[in-house]
Amino acid sequence: MSLSTWGQNYYSVTFRLDMNDYNGSYGIPEVNGTFNNWCGANCDPMSDPDGDEIWEVTVDSLTAGTIEYKFAWGNWTAQESLLPGSTCTQTTGSFTNRIYTVAGNATLPVVCWGSCGPCSGTPSSGTIRFRVDMNGYTGPTYTTVNLNGSFNGWCGSCAPMADPDNDSIYELSVVLPLDTIEYKFTVDGWTGQETLLAGSLCTRTTGTFTNREYIVTGNDTLDAVCWGSCNPCAGGPTSGRVRFKVDMRGYTGLPYNQVNLNGTFNGWCGTCAVMTDANNDSIYEIDIDLPIDTIQYKFTTDGWNVEEVLNPGDPCTQTTSTFINRFYIVGGNDTLDAVCWQSCLPCGQAAGLPETQHSALRMYPNPARNAVYVQWMDAGQPDGTLYLADASGRVLIEKALREAVHTGISTDGLSSGLYLVHWTQKQQRGHQRLVIQK
Numbered sequence: 001m002s003l004s005t006w007g008q009n010y011y012s013v014t015f016r017l018d019m020n021d022y023n024g025s026y027g028i029p030e031v032n033g034t035f036n037n038w039c040g041a042n043c044d045p046m047s048d049p050d051g052d053e054i055w056e057v058t059v060d061s062l063t064a065g066t067i068e069y070k071f072a073w074g075n076w077t078a079q080e081s082l083l084p085g086s087t088c089t090q091t092t093g094s095f096t097n098r099i100y101t102v103a104g105n106a107t108l109p110v111v112c113w114g115s116c117g118p119c120s121g122t123p124s125s126g127t128i129r130f131r132v133d134m135n136g137y138t139g140p141t142y143t144t145v146n147l148n149g150s151f152n153g154w155c156g157s158c159a160p161m162a163d164p165d166n167d168s169i170y171e172l173s174v175v176l177p178l179d180t181i182e183y184k185f186t187v188d189g190w191t192g193q194e195t196l197l198a199g200s201l202c203t204r205t206t207g208t209f210t211n212r213e214y215i216v217t218g219n220d221t222l223d224a225v226c227w228g229s230c231n232p233c234a235g236g237p238t239s240g241r242v243r244f245k246v247d248m249r250g251y252t253g254l255p256y257n258q259v260n261l262n263g264t265f266n267g268w269c270g271t272c273a274v275m276t277d278a279n280n281d282s283i284y285e286i287d288i289d290l291p292i293d294t295i296q297y298k299f300t301t302d303g304w305n306v307e308e309v310l311n312p313g314d315p316c317t318q319t320t321s322t323f324i325n326r327f328y329i330v331g332g333n334d335t336l337d338a339v340c341w342q343s344c345l346p347c348g349q350a351a352g353l354p355e356t357q358h359s360a361l362r363m364y365p366n367p368a369r370n371a372v373y374v375q376w377m378d379a380g381q382p383d384g385t386l387y388l389a390d391a392s393g394r395v396l397i398e399k400a401l402r403e404a405v406h407t408g409i410s411t412d413g414l415s416s417g418l419y420l421v422h423w424t425q426k427q428q429r430g431h432q433r434l435v436i437q438k
Contacts, residue, residue, distance in 0.1 A: 013100075014058045014107040017046060017071050021124040022053075022113045023219050024175065026073045029055045033069025033097070035062055041075035054110055064104075068097040071113060078175045080114045081125075081151045088116035094153025114177040125177050126216045131224040132161070132185045133233045134168045138240060138333060139289055142187035145170040149183030149211075156189035169224045178218070182211040185227060194228045195239070195289050198264055202230035208267040228291040239291050240330050245338035246275070246299045247347045248282045256301035259284040263297030263325075270303035283338045292332070296325040299341060308342045315389075315420035315433055316344035329417060337394045345422065363421060367435040371408045374399075374421075387422040388434070411436050 015031045029046045036043040046055035068090060072079035082098065084091040090099040112119035130147050147159040151174065161170035182204060186193040196212065198205045204213040226233040244261050261273040265288065275284035296318055300307040310317045310324045318327040340347035363374050374386065388397040388409065397409060419434040
């Protein structure tokens with residue numbers, strides 16, 4: 001029956017929801033929509049008098065026109081996750097809701113939770129427990145850990161995680177439709193977010209965004225992964241804040257407005273990582289939170305207007321196909337030395353000197369354990385300096401270089417990894433890579 005008041009027609013619509021394929025326990029479902037201001041359980045709770053898990057509610061006084069709605073239970077304790085683009089939905093901004101055009105009294109078809117159609121007798125959703133271990137987190141202090149993903153519109157602070165036993169492992173259970181989702185962990189809404197390495201096993205990269213990826217097939221409890229990592233925490237830090245610095249005093253290219261940092265960690269995004277020169281000394285800096293991993297990067301100006309041209313085989317570079325980039329092994333918080341544009345060394349060190357042949361310096365054993373021995377083979381060269389640096393170019397050991405020198409360098413204070421040995425003299429320079437294995 002429709003009612004009319006002062007020329008306005010009102011209609012009754014019966015909503016019906018099948019919970020038979022719902023995974024897990026649930027409370028009383030309700031229908032929420034534009035017609036009741038999404039008011040939760042207080043307005044239109046549903047009922048199931050015969051106990052067949054098909055719930056109904058009739059909403060009166062609806063006017064003709066299009067409405068949006070969705071089902072939830074327990075006063076928004078859980079709500080449907082509807083797929084954008086499906087036949088019964090409309091997506092507005094980050095919200096995907098059911099849609100229906102009221103044209104008269106109606107009883108709607110029975111639909112399955114989270115679906116446009118009837119239940120199939122198999123689960124249509126899964127309750128997924130997400131867990132993140134913050135023991136290895138090294139970023140700024142935070143109050144709340146959040147879960148953000150394609151299923152909640154990357155909403156910021158709407159999905160806080162809990163740590164009831166204070167072990168720094170935060171958890172949250174979410175009911176999701178059977179589908180592929182993307183997500184990441186953040187702190188205090190979007191104040192801080194994970195930096196995930198493109199190409200790692202648990203991620204998907206779309207454009208400039210690298211997120212975690214998961215296929216929902218039913219109920220599941222995910223392993224507790226370390227912040228910024230695909231793996232559990234291993235007792236040490238899983239990320240580090242790294243300060244990159246480039247000295248532009250040797251730059252001779254086109255004029256520029258910005259100096260940028262581009263790398264595997266930001267999808268080589270162009271202008272998204274702007275470096276700054278607060279004291280106007282032409283040394284530009286930027287701090288980036290990175291997972292413990294090997295990265296590639298280079299410095300550019302004004303996005304990709306001008307990029308560094310690095311020499312293949314230089315000790316701070318790595319060649320992948322036709323690309324020659326800087327590389328660095330992230331081991332925790334670090335401040336890298338200021339290197340000259342297009343160089344592995346600081347400005348003024350060995351600029352313009354010809355490269356020596358590797359045979360001029362004998363270095364053994366390589367790989368080394370507790371010590372490496374260096375022998376200068378060309379006694380006709382004047383004195384110079386030998387530098388041992390880490391993979392970022394930061395000098396760790398400096399020694400005077402004598403004619404026909406034969407000396408040992410202790411590596412007791414150095415951890416396993418790749419190191420760079422540079423030498424400079426009045427007439428020439430050179431380098432070799434050194435591997436330390438302990």
